[in-house]
Amino acid sequence: MDTTQRTDQQRSADRRRRELLEAADRVVLRDGPSASMNAIAAEAGITKPILYRHFGDKSGLYAALAKRHTDALLGALRAALDAPAERRERVEATLDTYLAAIEARPQVYRFLMHPSEGGPQSDQGFDTGQHSAPLLRRMGEELAEVIEERVDLGPDSQQLARVWGHGIVGMMHAAGDWWLGERPCARAELVRALADLLWGRLAAAGDKLGGPAF
Amino acid sequence: MDTTQRTDQQRSADRRRRELLEAADRVVLRDGPSASMNAIAAEAGITKPILYRHFGDKSGLYAALAKRHTDALLGALRAALDAPAERRERVEATLDTYLAAIEARPQVYRFLMHPSEGGPQSDQGFDTGQHSAPLLRRMGEELAEVIEERVDLGPDSQQLARVWGHGIVGMMHAAGDWWLGERPCARAELVRALADLLWGRLAAAGDKLGGPAF
DNA sequence: ACTCATGTGTTACTTGCGGTAACCGTAGCC
DNA sequence: GGCTACGGTTACCGCAAGTAACACATGAGT
Numbered sequence: 001m002d003t004t005q006r007t008d009q010q011r012s013a014d015r016r017r018r019e020l021l022e023a024a025d026r027v028v029l030r031d032g033p034s035a036s037m038n039a040i041a042a043e044a045g046i047t048k049p050i051l052y053r054h055f056g057d058k059s060g061l062y063a064a065l066a067k068r069h070t071d072a073l074l075g076a077l078r079a080a081l082d083a084p085a086e087r088r089e090r091v092e093a094t095l096d097t098y099l100a101a102i103e104a105r106p107q108v109y110r111f112l113m114h115p116s117e118g119g120p121q122s123d124q125g126f127d128t129g130q131h132s133a134p135l136l137r138r139m140g141e142e143l144a145e146v147i148e149e150r151v152d153l154g155p156d157s158q159q160l161a162r163v164w165g166h167g168i169v170g171m172m173h174a175a176g177d178w179w180l181g182e183r184p185c186a187r188a189e190l191v192r193a194l195a196d197l198l199w200g201r202l203a204a205a206g207d208k209l210g211g212p213a214f
Numbered sequence: 215m216d217t218t219q220r221t222d223q224q225r226s227a228d229r230r231r232r233e234l235l236e237a238a239d240r241v242v243l244r245d246g247p248s249a250s251m252n253a254i255a256a257e258a259g260i261t262k263p264i265l266y267r268h269f270g271d272k273s274g275l276y277a278a279l280a281k282r283h284t285d286a287l288l289g290a291l292r293a294a295l296d297a298p299a300e301r302r303e304r305v306e307a308t309l310d311t312y313l314a315a316i317e318a319r320p321q322v323y324r325f326l327m328h329p330s331e332g333g334p335q336s337d338q339g340f341d342t343g344q345h346s347a348p349l350l351r352r353m354g355e356e357l358a359e360v361i362e363e364r365v366d367l368g369p370d371s372q373q374l375a376r377v378w379g380h381g382i383v384g385m386m387h388a389a390g391d392w393w394l395g396e397r398p399c400a401r402a403e404l405v406r407a408l409a410d411l412l413w414g415r416l417a418a419a420g421d422k423l424g425g426p427a428f
Numbered sequence: 429a430c431t432c433a434t435g436t437g438t439t440a441c442t443t444g445c446g447g448t449a450a451c452c453g454t455a456g457c458c
Numbered sequence: 459g460g461c462t463a464c465g466g467t468t469a470c471c472g473c474a475a476g477t478a479a480c481a482c483a484t485g486a487g488t
Contacts, residue, residue: 013435016436036474036475037474037476038474038475046437046438047437047439048477049439049476049477050436053435053436057475057476058476087417087421137392140388140392147416149422150421150422151416151420151421152419152420152422153419159398159399159403160407162392163389163393163399163404163407163408164411164416166389166391166392166393167385167388167408167411168385169388170385170386170387171382171384173384173388174350174354174380174381174383174384174385175381175384177380177384178376178380179377179380184373184376185373185377189373190377193373193377193381194377194381196374197377197378197381197412198411199414200412200415200418202361203301203302203413205365205367206366207301207364207365207366208363208365208366227464230465250444250445250446251446252444252445260465260466260467261466261467262446263448263449263466263468264465264467266447266448267465272447
């Protein structure tokens, strides 16, 4: 078994795997994240056990599926983050890239954020963390890296950058989710509002006079 | 059927309902959000159909359960938001209140954010929005109200306040989730870092010299 | 040519959950 | 006593995840 020489069987297995993933993709796009293994197998023209041979269990399939989309989105985000432009411009471009992606394929987005919430009862009950979608975590970490490598934050910069990375990603996510549901304004307006928030406009704004009980 | 005069039966039913909710609470606290109806019924000392008589279906029970915690948490947050203090202090107090809550009872928090993700296959696949936990939405709306009624934002203030409300809540949530998983620092530090972010420190910070490809 | 390992595929099953139908006992009230 | 109304139970359905056991091909070694 030479590792360099992949046998025909191995390559055909890889192709199979890709085909299965594409079938799964179609089903998830159609049925949302609650697509059943049976349905996916049927779409691929085969039966369940094969899926299990390839992906172990449902979360395995979902992880593989999520990785593809996550990689694609992260690539686009990285491009926007790394562009040679003013910081404000880069931030706005990044926000816009993310929002455009979730606007274009809401089902996929939905799937990425809610990856079937774990197995049967999957004893992960106690460990608290890690329930937020892996996509969010990865985005947070990536952003943190970019911030830390580009912005001068003095001591404690690493800690600060990570907090901010995850915080900003969360802001983007929650605002995007709400916006997608209600569509209260154009995308560009949302982008500006969020950038304004990051630029400290909340802190700079004055108190409203005649406020309540004051 | 006089509406004002609740019969003994009605009141006893209400008591029963509360008892059941408390049992469910205990189970969710122990088993996490994937607690089964059987387990909850057993904890309450009864069997499934009674649960269904009281709450309709699982999402009904979960909704009732979530409402209690949500109300409690929102009450605490409102108190922090409405305190008569400097804005920065109020923001920090609010962040701290939220983080203290999720730190104290991570399972409950987890449950609130992941309310079983909808029914059997619950055809809600296409409508995109509304999958973010109701708690997040409510917090976002509440915060938006407070912002709009207290801060002078000029024209478009309503739109802006809502975007910011949801955005800030999302930031708090994501950062809190990450922090809960990794515990990279004390709560107070996290609070300060987030408040700094909202105060525009990212925009104010200088570029790092000797940056990449520059 | 015969076997044997390996990978692809199937049918048929088990387990466990959400949800429901149909039945049982007891308290009160006429 | 008989009647209803309600708290409760057993026993079931449908469905999805996951598995066991079996069946067909195909290339390699002898």
